[in-house]
Amino acid sequence: MRKYITRRLLLMIPVLIGISIIIFSLINLAPGDPYSSMIDPNFTAADKENMLNAIGYYEPLPVKYVKWVSRAVQGDLGFSIRYKEPVVSVIMRSYGNTIFLTLISLSISVLIAVPLGVISATHKYSVFDYIVTVFSFIGLSIPVFFLAMLMIKFLAFDLDLFPISGMQSIGSGYTGIRSFFDHLHHMVLPIAVLGLTNMASLMRYTRSSMLEVITQDYIRTARAKGVKERVVIYRHALKNALIPIVTVVCMSLGYMMSGAILTETVFVWPGMGTLVYQAILNRDYPLVTASTMLIAFFILASNLLADILYAFLDPRIKYN
DSSP states (O other): OHHHHHHHHHHHHHHHHHHHHHHHHHHHHSSSOTTTTOOOTTOOHHHHHHHHHHTTTTSOHHHHHHHHHHHHTTTOOOBOTTTSSBHHHHHHHHHHHHHHHHHHHHHHHHHHHHHHHHHHHHTTTSHHHHHHHHHHHHHHHSOHHHHHHHHIIIIIIISOOSOSSSSSOTTOOOOHHHHHHHHHHHHHHHHHHHHHHHHHHHHHHHHHHHHHHTTSHHHHHHHHTTOOHHHIIIIIIHHHHHHHHHHHHHHHHHHHHTOOHHHHHHTTOTTHHHHHHHHHHTTOHHHHHHHHHHHHHHHHHHHHHHHHHHHHHOTTOOOO
């Protein structure tokens, strides 16, 4: 296993290099420049040219890429044009908020969706199964941003139960335990949106995977031997049905760790999604490049995590 992980990590290097070339080229070949939207009567054309020359905007693309890579391998991802500080500092300030939001929402969706999917599969074509199926299709069909707007309309505006946006109440000055609960209050709606969308797909995958497993011969043999139904379902069937579920969970983790852009933007949550959106709007090339590379890295890491978990779930899987 150790050799396999090492080999996979080494294979990630050329993949990341290829991704970096594509991302860097697309971002730097996009029309416009970082100062094209700046509106300031004191900002002359000569000032703009001097600033563009200072950031190396007119250098050939291969030269800019080589300079960026040489700095990146040393931990220097550039200087944010919008925030006027190192890109690493900007990303680190936002990434903790995304991790916090991601882990809670994904944990809740897994804890709810997997048991519901198992019950739905073991009670096929029952009323409960139909209810779970309808709920799953609704969750898969509704766009994320529309679900977020519905929650804001009914739960924030009409019922006034939760705040609309942000991470904390502006001007509240809360400290200690009150600050903690204020943060939790602001997290409810973003977590609900992310959790419900992931829950819908997880329930469908769990149900279909369980339906395939419980028809296998070894499940019928276990039942014929008098093994309790609960043991058959949760110890024998669910363990073997977890492989496709792990794939979905790990891919969801990679997507959410990169910042659920729509969800964070709608709720103005100060995480990676909002950061990437603002960086794109302001043509902050160094920040967009670094953020996109970080997204690619976490997606590759989530794939590696899924492969590692396969070996723990199924002893028949061996990596040489």
